[in-house]
Amino acid sequence: MSRRWALAALAALTLAACAGVLGLRRGGAPSFPHRAHVTAGVSCVTCHAGVADAGDDDPLHLPDDAACVGCHPRPHDARPCLGCHADRFAAGAARDARAHLTFAHRDHQAASSGNCMRCHQGVAEGDARLRPAMATCWGCHEHDRAREVRDCRACHVDLAEEGAPPPSHLIHDGDFIRDHGGPAAAAADLCSTCHGERFCAQCHGVTAPTIPARRSFADPLAPSVHRAGFRSRHADEAHAAPGACSSCHQPERCAECHLAEGVAGRGRASPHPPRWVGLTAGENEHGRAARRDPAACASCHGGAGEALCVGCHRVGGVGGNPHPPGWRSSLPLGAQPCRLCHGPGAAP
Amino acid sequence: MTGRRTLAAVMLGLVATAPAAAADPLRLRGDALASTASPVGLLTLDGDAQATSWLDAEALVWLGAGAGLADAAAGGDADGDALVIALRARAPGGRAEARLGRLVVTAGALRPLHLDGAAGRVRLPRRIDVEAFAGVPVVPGLTDRGWDWAAGGRVGRRLGDWGGVGVAVLERRDAGRLAVREVGVDGAGGVGAADLTGKLAFDTIGRGVALAQASIATRRGPLRAELYGVHRGPAHLVPATSLFSVLGDVAAQRAGARATWRAAPRLDVVVDAGARASGGELGEDLTARAVLRLDDRGRGALTAELQRIGGDAAAWTGVRVAARVPIAGAWVASTELELVAPDAPDGRGALWPWALAALAWTRGAWDAAIAVEASASSEHRHRVDTLARIGRRWELP
Numbered sequence: 001m002s003r004r005w006a007l008a009a010l011a012a013l014t015l016a017a018c019a020g021v022l023g024l025r026r027g028g029a030p031s032f033p034h035r036a037h038v039t040a041g042v043s044c045v046t047c048h049a050g051v052a053d054a055g056d057d058d059p060l061h062l063p064d065d066a067a068c069v070g071c072h073p074r075p076h077d078a079r080p081c082l083g084c085h086a087d088r089f090a091a092g093a094a095r096d097a098r099a100h101l102t103f104a105h106r107d108h109q110a111a112s113s114g115n116c117m118r119c120h121q122g123v124a125e126g127d128a129r130l131r132p133a134m135a136t137c138w139g140c141h142e143h144d145r146a147r148e149v150r151d152c153r154a155c156h157v158d159l160a161e162e163g164a165p166p167p168s169h170l171i172h173d174g175d176f177i178r179d180h181g182g183p184a185a186a187a188a189d190l191c192s193t194c195h196g197e198r199f200c201a202q203c204h205g206v207t208a209p210t211i212p213a214r215r216s217f218a219d220p221l222a223p224s225v226h227r228a229g230f231r232s233r234h235a236d237e238a239h240a241a242p243g244a245c246s247s248c249h250q251p252e253r254c255a256e257c258h259l260a261e262g263v264a265g266r267g268r269a270s271p272h273p274p275r276w277v278g279l280t281a282g283e284n285e286h287g288r289a290a291r292r293d294p295a296a297c298a299s300c301h302g303g304a305g306e307a308l309c310v311g312c313h314r315v316g317g318v319g320g321n322p323h324p325p326g327w328r329s330s331l332p333l334g335a336q337p338c339r340l341c342h343g344p345g346a347a348p
Numbered sequence: 349m350t351g352r353r354t355l356a357a358v359m360l361g362l363v364a365t366a367p368a369a370a371a372d373p374l375r376l377r378g379d380a381l382a383s384t385a386s387p388v389g390l391l392t393l394d395g396d397a398q399a400t401s402w403l404d405a406e407a408l409v410w411l412g413a414g415a416g417l418a419d420a421a422a423g424g425d426a427d428g429d430a431l432v433i434a435l436r437a438r439a440p441g442g443r444a445e446a447r448l449g450r451l452v453v454t455a456g457a458l459r460p461l462h463l464d465g466a467a468g469r470v471r472l473p474r475r476i477d478v479e480a481f482a483g484v485p486v487v488p489g490l491t492d493r494g495w496d497w498a499a500g501g502r503v504g505r506r507l508g509d510w511g512g513v514g515v516a517v518l519e520r521r522d523a524g525r526l527a528v529r530e531v532g533v534d535g536a537g538g539v540g541a542a543d544l545t546g547k548l549a550f551d552t553i554g555r556g557v558a559l560a561q562a563s564i565a566t567r568r569g570p571l572r573a574e575l576y577g578v579h580r581g582p583a584h585l586v587p588a589t590s591l592f593s594v595l596g597d598v599a600a601q602r603a604g605a606r607a608t609w610r611a612a613p614r615l616d617v618v619v620d621a622g623a624r625a626s627g628g629e630l631g632e633d634l635t636a637r638a639v640l641r642l643d644d645r646g647r648g649a650l651t652a653e654l655q656r657i658g659g660d661a662a663a664w665t666g667v668r669v670a671a672r673v674p675i676a677g678a679w680v681a682s683t684e685l686e687l688v689a690p691d692a693p694d695g696r697g698a699l700w701p702w703a704l705a706a707l708a709w710t711r712g713a714w715d716a717a718i719a720v721e722a723s724a725s726s727e728h729r730h731r732v733d734t735l736a737r738i739g740r741r742w743e744l745p
Contacts, residue, residue, distance in 0.1 A: 186456065218707070
């Protein structure tokens with residue numbers, strides 16, 4: 001029997017621990033009991049004295065210990081009341097809202113008839129919902145014109161500095177790396193309400209000094225396409241997703257880095273396997289590989305190195321026609337790169 | 349090199365003198381990164397300020413040492429450059445906007461471009477936007493390139509509060525030669541409970557689809573589900589000025605489904621299953637990831653990820669675990685471990701381990717971090733590097 005009780009106790013402890021870890025049971029300080037105070041007949045301004053007349057620059061009117069002891073004259077210890085009887089992040093969140101929003105309580109008294117709950121609808125559900133949702137503001141303020149021209153400054157002092165995560169419909173909840181291109185291109189002005197030029201340029205800028213993952217090396221949870229041991233596997237990743245690299249990198253990037261790192265260039269051993277180039281079809285693996293991943297070839301043989309290809313594949317040469325069936329181009333034969341093979345005097 | 353340093357100093361001076369008429373504070377941030385791996389030293393300075401209600405500016409410049417910095421010219425000799433120097437002006441009422449300087453431009457379905465130039469947007473009646481840009485494509489190292497330019501634009505119509513539909517064009521010339529000419533259509537918006545995005549870029553040189561991408565997503569409570577597909581044509585592999593563009597009939601496709609589930613208030617689970625094809629080669633593309641936040645604010649978190657990339661020649665399987673744990677006050681410890689096993693080692697080693705342990709510190713305007721990184725791969729039998737970074741923010745005045 002005692003063993004059964006011990007197992008049950010262990011299971012209960014495990015479940016409780018899991019519930020705490022997963023956030024199913026909220027730990028830490030409880031929320032301030034707003035509901036209990038209201039049902040006891042304590043009005044909001046009893047504790048938040050002066051808030052009804054507060055302007056944008058006035059103090060926050062968060063209650064201090066003196067406000068509490070007015071009704072609770074015998075505190076059970078000397079620590080600040082809200083240190084234990086409220087979410088310790090709530091005051092910080094209120095200060096953030098004060099710093100980043102243009103808002104005056106006094107301007108909302110008439111519209112709300114002095115009823116705080118008109119806007120602070122979730123206050124009874126916990127300190128995490130002290131700040132009204134933006135949808136609550138839009139219940140009265142339509143801001144149609146401001147939304148139309150993406151001007152958020154009527155309320156938000158500085159969205160970029162505020163760092164407020166946007167609602168889920170703004171593409172930040174999916175695979176941002178893959179998804180952001182479409183919406184960003186269709187509504188770049190919306191993105192720019194929070195993100196400056198630097199945000200885009202840190203990946204898409206050809207003069208970015210290093211990859212973002214290198215600068216934020218101490219945050220392993222930051223999203224990045226170059227996380228962890230990317231350097232080791234980059235050739236395989238590039239091969240598996242042709243064209244993905246050129247979303248951010250210039251085509252010359254491969255060759256420049258390979259030359260700088262000494263993995264390509266004069267005097268280097270050929271990385272190609274046997275039967276790479278030959279006279280028979282079975283000895284010509286390079287053709288299939290080049291068609292499969294032309295960017296890989298260009299990483300070493302681009303620019304002046306193209307002469308290596310032209311030596312065999314020019315019109316009349318032994319290399320044959322490198323174009324696939326149905327090849328089309330609007331370039332004239334006299335333009336680059338056509339004229340390399342189709343030069344003056346060559347058959348079209 | 350002296351010229352580059354002089355230019356960098358001028359850039360810093362421009363940023364520093366901007367606040368004279370600033371309505372909002374000038375924000376500056378400086379970071380210094382040192383590492384035993386390249387880049388061995390890197391100093392970045394970025395700042396932004398709003399001079400008036402209609403004019404703001406931002407810049408990021410850097411000085412560095414070591415190979416592999418930026419898309420450097422052959423030889424890796426870049427030791428300083430500007431990533432962004434941009435002025436943005438808005439017309440009263442927000443009906444028009446212009447940007448000038450070094451900036452990133454996007455136009456609908458077309459690829460983003462880093463330009464030294466100008467971009468503008470005008471809002472017309474009936475929610476129609478007209479965008480245009482032109483400039484010289486940025487090249488690293490502050491070198492001159494003749495006859496290089498790019499220009500394009502987009503006409504779009506906004507739908508609801510976000511997204512829209514549009515048509516865009518882009519032409520780019522390298523050394524006077526036509527490198528890219530594309531026409532694109534794009535669209536994004538919410539239809540009922542679904543978010544739809546799609547774009548299509550057509551390469552008018554090779555007369556084929558350069559890029560096609562579409563996705564549809566919906567969410568129900570803690571679950572978000574998405575279907576997506578991407579097609580990349582040869583025009584997005586190499587520019588038309590490259591001889592290798594004449595090979596181009598090989599396109600790459602990727603399609604799949606992704607589900608994101610908030611299984612518990614602190615636990616997110618992501619599963620992404622798809623397939624990719626290129627040149628007749630078909631492979632699976634699978635990712636499963638779980639993120640457990642250690643507190644309600646997510647300051648501490650654990651993550652585990654399993655990834656499988658299939659295919660004939662470049663298949664690999666990898667697992668990654670990482671943790672970020674606040675340890676005391678301003679200190680945060682983090683660690684990351686990755687193991688990758690290629691299907692075809694080909695003499696590159698059967699397992700590529702990579703690990704990092706870091707310690708970060710933040711207090712007021714200062715933050716700093718140090719880390720030790722160790723790895724083994726085809727390039728190095730074993731390698732250990734150290735990294736250190738320190739940064740500071742200023743608000744002036």
